[in-house]
Amino acid sequence: TQRTLVLLKPDAVRRGLVGEILSRFEAKGLALVALELRTIDAAQADAHYAEHVERDFYPPLRTFVTSGPMLAAVLEGDEAIEVVRALNGATDGRKAAPGTIRGDLSLSNRENLVHGSDSPESAEREIALWFPHLAG
Ligand code: ATP
Numbered sequence: 001t002q003r004t005l006v007l008l009k010p011d012a013v014r015r016g017l018v019g020e021i022l023s024r025f026e027a028k029g030l031a032l033v034a035l036e037l038r039t040i041d042a043a044q045a046d047a048h049y050a051e052h053v054e055r056d057f058y059p060p061l062r063t064f065v066t067s068g069p070m071l072a073a074v075l076e077g078d079e080a081i082e083v084v085r086a087l088n089g090a091t092d093g094r095k096a097a098p099g100t101i102r103g104d105l106s107l108s109n110r111e112n113l114v115h116g117s118d119s120p121e122s123a124e125r126e127i128a129l130w131f132p133h134l135a136g
Contacts, residue, residue: 001076001077001078001080002076002077002078002079002080002081002120002123003033003074003075003076003080003123003127003134004074004075004076004080004081004084004116004117004123005072005073005074005115005116005117005122005123005126005127005130005131006025006072006073006074006075006084006114006115006116006117007065007070007071007072007073007114007115008021008022008070008071008073008113008114009064009065009070009111009112009113009114009115010064010065010067010068010069010070011064011106011108011111011112011113012070012071012113012114013037013068013069013070013071014068017105017113018071020105021101021105021113021114022071022073024087024101025073025075025084025087028077028083028087029077030075030076030077030080030083030084031075031076031077032073032074032075032076033073033074033075033076033134034072034073034074034131034134035071035072035073035074036071036072036073036131037069037070037071037072038069038070038071038072038130039066039068039069039070040065040066040070041066042062042066045061045062045065045066046062047129048065048126048129048130049061049062049065057110060110061110064110064111072130072131074127074130074131074134081116081117081118081119081120081123084116084117085116085118086100087100087101088100088101088102088113088114088115088116089101089102089103090102090103091109091112092108092109092112093105093106093107093108093109093111093112093113094107094108094109096112101113101114102114
């Protein structure tokens with residue numbers, strides 16, 4: 001079994017899609033380990049997106065992810081990291097396959113509703129960052 005860090009980004013909260021998105025993860029069989037609504041500042045955004053801070057797309061991404069509350073979650077299950085990324089779909093909502101969260105619900109490359117850790121190393125780092133009491 002595996003744990004992964006999932007964020008429902010500010011667009012998901014603003015659009016009232018938290019229930020819809022969480023229900024997809026739950027229906028798949030993933031277990032909720034932690035769940036918290038949180039508004040982050042720029043420093044926390046930079047820490048989360050450390051690998052992207054130098055990218056051209058990062059400044060508007062930082063503005064976006066600090067623009068309102070996000071629902072942060074730790075989900076657990078067999079191959080949870082890969083399973084969550086498959087449910088999320090491709091980064092760009094315009095290109096993501098129908099049936100995925102982004103493919104069904106997002107029309108944007110930036111405001112794409114969800115984040116999921118992309119590797120066991122990222123999951124460990126991100127869970128420690130968001131939910132220090134679960135680290136280790
Ligand atoms: P996430 O890491 O959020 O699960 P991802 O792994 O599909 O998404 P990354 O390449 O890690 O995508 O990019 C992180 C986030 O940065 C994306 O989810 C999206 O919100 C934003 N992003 C990525 N590429 C672009 C881009 N070209 N233009 C605008 N925003 C982008």
